Amino acid sequence: MKLSLLGAVSTYVLTGLILAVLATAAIGQDAPKDNDKPDAVPAYMATATYKKSTMCKMCHKAQGTGWATTKHASFNKELPWDAPGAAKPAPEEVYRHVTGYNADGTYSEKGITCEACHGPGSAHIGAPMATKKNFIVNPADLKTAGQKISICGRCHGQYTIGDQKIAVKFQQGQDLLKTDGFKLDKVEPGKPMQEMNELVTSKHFKHGVVCINCHTSHSATATEHSLQKPIIELCQGCHKDKVMATHAPKAPADATCATCHMPKGVHTFRKPGEGDDKD
Numbered sequence: 001m002k003l004s005l006l007g008a009v010s011t012y013v014l015t016g017l018i019l020a021v022l023a024t025a026a027i028g029q030d031a032p033k034d035n036d037k038p039d040a041v042p043a044y045m046a047t048a049t050y051k052k053s054t055m056c057k058m059c060h061k062a063q064g065t066g067w068a069t070t071k072h073a074s075f076n077k078e079l080p081w082d083a084p085g086a087a088k089p090a091p092e093e094v095y096r097h098v099t100g101y102n103a104d105g106t107y108s109e110k111g112i113t114c115e116a117c118h119g120p121g122s123a124h125i126g127a128p129m130a131t132k133k134n135f136i137v138n139p140a141d142l143k144t145a146g147q148k149i150s151i152c153g154r155c156h157g158q159y160t161i162g163d164q165k166i167a168v169k170f171q172q173g174q175d176l177l178k179t180d181g182f183k184l185d186k187v188e189p190g191k192p193m194q195e196m197n198e199l200v201t202s203k204h205f206k207h208g209v210v211c212i213n214c215h216t217s218h219s220a221t222a223t224e225h226s227l228q229k230p231i232i233e234l235c236q237g238c239h240k241d242k243v244m245a246t247h248a249p250k251a252p253a254d255a256t257c258a259t260c261h262m263p264k265g266v267h268t269f270r271k272p273g274e275g276d277d278k279d
């Protein structure tokens with residue numbers, strides 16, 4: 001009892017010390033730019049392994065705190081099938097709720113944690129401070145819309161790759177849509193976990209607007225649907241000329257842009273009446 005308390009205290013102090021050193025080391029040091037913004041899966045991925053979010057949160061406290069408010073983080077505590085007597089989940093269900101999923105159904109960690117979006121973290125954690133940036137994926141820095149949408153769409157999409165319904169070998173930076181044997185399933189509009197299927201049909205996707213242009217992953221404050229801003233403000237960030245009073249004068253007072261352009265939450269972003277929302 002006494003011993004473990006002591007252990008905890010010294011770990012805490014040590015962590016503080018390490019963080020202080022890291023903070024100093026990080027200031028004023030720019031990582032070389034040669035290997036960032038990869039057009040494909042970066043080479044280090046071939047051998048990188050999954051660590052755990054506790055490691056990431058030691059150095060990235062703010063992201064840890066923001067992430068903890070999200071639905072993604074909630075599965076780190078409890079999986080939908082954790083309840084006693086619950087049915088055994090299908091592989092597709094396990095795949096969508098864990099981080100570092102392996103072909104045999106095992107995984108690194110419960111929930112959609114840091115490495116689910118940033119990729120396996122061993123190389124980043126092991127790298128010297130000055131080059132850390134080259135050994136982790138920042139989704140915002142990926143070059144193509146296909147690479148970016150794949151980070152989220154491997155879970156928020158319905159597809160097949162050969163006879164599989166999941167992308168077991170997915171690596172962050174990979175463009176799923178260009179993967180051999182990849183096919184989007186035909187789906188019913190508005191069903192959950194298929195936002196990728198809907199978005200790829202939109203003008204948004206053609207112009208490079210993807211999930212992370214509208215949603216946050218670890219913002220300091222929790223927001224509805226993990227959106228970057230309230231809906232009207234979010235849309236007007238790009239559609240400056242669309243003012244409710246003139247563009248939609250007859251809309252009910254509580255209407256937002258989504259009322260007409262995202263019926264049932266559909267992510268096709270059509271003009272009303274232009275199909276696909278309904279069939």
Ligand code: HEC
Nearest residue numbers: 026031051055056059114115118121125132133136137138
């Ligand atoms: C020992 C401290 C440390 C740990 C542990 C750590 N990081 Fe980092 N991370 C850093 C530093 C320092 C930077 C900034 C590097 C720079 O700007 O050159 C960074 C940068 C990043 C970036 C931004 C990269 C970019 O290109 O903008 C991401 C994303 C990231 N880390 C994710 C993670 C994840 C995920 C984990 C856990 C697997 C993790 N980090 C663990 C220290 C750490």
Ligand code: HEC
Nearest residue numbers: 053056057060063064067072112113114117139140212217
């Ligand atoms: C659902 C996907 C997702 C998860 C989960 C996630 N991130 Fe991120 N992270 C992103 C995206 C996307 C960006 C790019 C900036 C943005 O859009 O917020 C980012 C950016 C970062 C950065 C660069 C600095 C910044 O804030 O922009 C760091 C560091 C980072 N994440 C660390 C973490 C850590 C640590 C965790 C786990 C506690 C984590 N991320 C979980 C998607 C994710």
Ligand code: HEC
Nearest residue numbers: 071095096097098112116151152155192211212215225226
């Ligand atoms: C490993 C799988 C996985 C990845 C990767 C993933 N998600 Fe999720 N996400 C989920 C699951 C599962 C849920 C919960 C769905 C539910 O309960 O209906 C969810 C929920 C959400 C929600 C609803 C949040 C809320 O508060 O209601 C949003 C928005 C979201 N994800 C966006 C994203 C974005 C954007 C990315 C990429 C940056 C991403 N997700 C990456 C699996 C994933």
Ligand code: HEC
Nearest residue numbers: 152153156195196199209210211214225231258262264265
């Ligand atoms: C142009 C902005 C935009 C883009 C791009 C976008 N979303 Fe959304 N998303 C929204 C808005 C707005 C809502 C809320 C809709 C509503 O109120 O019905 C939403 C809702 C959601 C929800 C349901 C949240 C909940 O609480 O049930 C999920 C999950 C989601 N988005 C995931 C994604 C994923 C994954 C992508 C990329 C494939 C994506 N979104 C791209 C704006 C966007």
Ligand code: HEC
Nearest residue numbers: 203204207209213234235237238239257258261269270271
């Ligand atoms: C990051 C910038 C960005 C954001 C945020 C954004 N849009 Fe767009 N939107 C575009 C671009 C670019 C186009 C395509 C060019 C055009 O038609 O102006 C577009 C096109 C559209 C179209 C026309 C589609 C068509 O088939 O003609 C609609 C409708 C639309 N957006 C609705 C929304 C709504 C609703 C939101 C908020 C939930 C939103 N947009 C948020 C950039 C954005």
Ligand code: HEC
Nearest residue numbers: 232235236239242243244248251255256257259260271272
């Ligand atoms: C009451 C329903 C309604 C609401 C609310 C609404 N729209 Fe529209 N929107 C329409 C209709 C109908 C069209 C097609 C006719 C037209 O172009 O005006 C349209 C067209 C558009 C277009 C594509 C045409 C163009 O001029 O580029 C964009 C972009 C768009 N809306 C954005 C928005 C944004 C942003 C909001 C929120 C501020 C919003 N809409 C709110 C009904 C609505």
